[in-house]
Amino acid sequence: EDVIRIEYHDAPGLRYGDHTAAVIDYIVRRHETGGYVALDAQDSPHVLFGNNNFMVKINHKKSEFGLNYNNVYRSVDNYWRNNWETFRYEDGSSFTRVEDGIPSRISTYGHNIGLNYSFQDQGKWFFNSTVRWAFNKNKQNNQSSLYVLEKPEEILMMKEHSTGRTSRPSVDLYFQCKLNNDQSLIINAVTTYIDTQSDRSYTEEKSDEPLTDIYSTVSGNKYSFIGEGIYERKITKKSRLSAGLKYQQSLADNTYGGNESSETKMHETHATAYVEYSGKMDRFNYSFGLQGSYSRFKQKEEGYNRYSLLPRLRFGYQFSDNVFVRYRGQISRKSPGLSDMGNVRQLIDSLQVRSGNPELKIFTVYKNELEADFRKGLFKIGRASC
Numbered sequence: 001e002d003v004i005r006i007e008y009h010d011a012p013g014l015r016y017g018d019h020t021a022a023v024i025d026y027i028v029r030r031h032e033t034g035g036y037v038a039l040d041a042q043d044s045p046h047v048l049f050g051n052n053n054f055m056v057k058i059n060h061k062k063s064e065f066g067l068n069y070n071n072v073y074r075s076v077d078n079y080w081r082n083n084w085e086t087f088r089y090e091d092g093s094s095f096t097r098v099e100d101g102i103p104s105r106i107s108t109y110g111h112n113i114g115l116n117y118s119f120q121d122q123g124k125w126f127f128n129s130t131v132r133w134a135f136n137k138n139k140q141n142n143q144s145s146l147y148v149l150e151k152p153e154e155i156l157m158m159k160e161h162s163t164g165r166t167s168r169p170s171v172d173l174y175f176q177c178k179l180n181n182d183q184s185l186i187i188n189a190v191t192t193y194i195d196t197q198s199d200r201s202y203t204e205e206k207s208d209e210p211l212t213d214i215y216s217t218v219s220g221n222k223y224s225f226i227g228e229g230i231y232e233r234k235i236t237k238k239s240r241l242s243a244g245l246k247y248q249q250s251l252a253d254n255t256y257g258g259n260e261s262s263e264t265k266m267h268e269t270h271a272t273a274y275v276e277y278s279g280k281m282d283r284f285n286y287s288f289g290l291q292g293s294y295s296r297f298k299q300k301e302e303g304y305n306r307y308s309l310l311p312r313l314r315f316g317y318q319f320s321d322n323v324f325v326r327y328r329g330q331i332s333r334k335s336p337g338l339s340d341m342g343n344v345r346q347l348i349d350s351l352q353v354r355s356g357n358p359e360l361k362i363f364t365v366y367k368n369e370l371e372a373d374f375r376k377g378l379f380k381i382g383r384a385s386c
Contacts, residue, residue, distance in 0.1 A: 048075035066116035073109035096149040110136035125177035182234035216258035239279030336360040
């Protein structure tokens with residue numbers, strides 16, 4: 001009853017990012033008084049399993065107060081994994097190691113809570129503030145027999161125990177207002193802190209004699225801020241101009257202990273600005289966009305700075321209610337994750353080592369997409385991209 005209408009946009013602009021395929025808007029009714037309390041519980045009577053949600057919303061004139069709480073927990077006894085791994089050497093030789101799992105135990109639980117307040121002056125402006133906190137903890141035990149496929153008689157016993165914990169508080173502030181002459185302004189700011197802790201022990205034994213003994217622990221802190229401003233103006237009844245600024249900054253400190261110890265301190269910054277013009281003429285629609293970006297990464301004395309100018313085009317033609325053709329072309333940049341760039345070496349097992357690469361750089365993505373779509377009743381045909 002609260003949903004007034006639903007709008008589907010299959011050609012979203014640059015304000016939604018480089019890789020958004022579609023946007024769905026739910027236009028809902030805003031109440032001025034009253035509220036509700038809701039509980040959705042899913043719990044098993046014989047297995048430790050649960051998904052529980054508790055929600056409260058109260059409306060008073062132009063204000064709305066909300067509370068959302070989610071609790072998830074699992075505990076499974078008959079859990080195991082089976083792996084086949086083939087290791088190949090530069091001289092062309094190879095061997096395959098088989099892991100046959102033994103039923104073990106895995107458990108996890110988490111809490112997610114959000115407090116929300118919003119104020120809306122119909123037709124003028126809207127403000128929303130949300131404070132969130134998420135906590136997750138997991139524990140996993142694995143036991144397996146290991147052997148090389150070419151020598152199945154030589155069996156090793158593997159034991160792995162790992163625990164992980166993540167705490168993530170965040171604050172989200174959003175402001176939107178309508179200006180004169182069909183103009184609008186949106187400002188959004190989000191700040192997040194992530195605290196992580198993980199421990200892992202791994203052993204391989206042959207006839208109760210230990211051959212491999214690995215222990216590792218990771219403690220991490222990550223701080224991030226995202227600020228964004230978007231301006232839009234309706235030029236004509238069928239054309240619109242949009243411009244925006246976005247700034248992202250992340251700081252990550254990780255401490256690694258166990259068999260090998262090290263520390264990483266990484267600083268990452270991304271800033272983008274764009275302008276886009278979109279419109280429609282009869283059955284033909286189009287958009288032209290240009291985005292400028294700056295990216296910076298630093299880890300001790302290593303890092304990079306990159307400037308980019310990235311265009312984007314879109315053209316579409318609607319032949320009938322059932323047939324349309326659309327072309328999208330854009331150039332974008334992608335950067336590696338901070339976890340991939342850490343200058344850290346971690347032992348996985350007796351054969352594998354994971355190591356980050358601080359020399360990874362931003363890379364360019366060229367995308368062309370031609371979509372021809374035919375729809376008739378329940379049937380739909382078409383789509384091609386490269």
